[in-house]
Amino acid sequence: MTEKDVEFMTRAIDLAREGMNSNSGGPFGAIVVKDGKIIAEGFNSVTSTNDPTAHAEVVAIRRACEKLGTFQLDDCIVYTSCEPCPMCLGAIYWARPKAVFYACDKVDAARIDFDDEFIYEELDKEMSNRTIKFTKILQDKAILVFNEWKDKVNKTEY
Numbered sequence: 001m002t003e004k005d006v007e008f009m010t011r012a013i014d015l016a017r018e019g020m021n022s023n024s025g026g027p028f029g030a031i032v033v034k035d036g037k038i039i040a041e042g043f044n045s046v047t048s049t050n051d052p053t054a055h056a057e058v059v060a061i062r063r064a065c066e067k068l069g070t071f072q073l074d075d076c077i078v079y080t081s082c083e084p085c086p087m088c089l090g091a092i093y094w095a096r097p098k099a100v101f102y103a104c105d106k107v108d109a110a111r112i113d114f115d116d117e118f119i120y121e122e123l124d125k126e127m128s129n130r131t132i133k134f135t136k137i138l139q140d141k142a143i144l145v146f147n148e149w150k151d152k153v154n155k156t157e158y
Helices: 003-021 056-068 086-095 106-111 117-124 139-151
Strands: 029-034 037-043 076-082 099-104
Touching: 003 029, 003 037, 003 056, 003 076, 003 099, 029 056, 037 056, 056 076, 056 086, 076 086, 076 106, 086 117
Parallel strands: 076 099
Antiparallel strands: 029 037, 029 076
């Protein structure tokens, strides 16, 4: 951990407080850093935007990708005030930064009623046993699009 890491994490924590105090959403903040500079920031804005995906990490990733003009965060570092939830973890892996620093963990989050354990449990269940009903339909039609993608010559891989 360097002085810069402390500085960047402090900013993510400050964003968590800022978002919380503005009633945007829960107490979570995140930044994306490239080449030692903050290129994007975000705080949780789920309740203010009526967007359940507007978690701090997702907001910061979207802003960073827009600024960089790319869908991957090569050579970037994400600093987040809390260990990412399953959705944010997925977004981080798709964005492919080189590292993530976090402050609080999922146990700390659960203590203030942000408990993601049920999602981890749902992932381990068979589709037919999940809390929300999932029904597979029209695979034969949808698979045709997948096959077209597989054979597409001018696609952008990711």
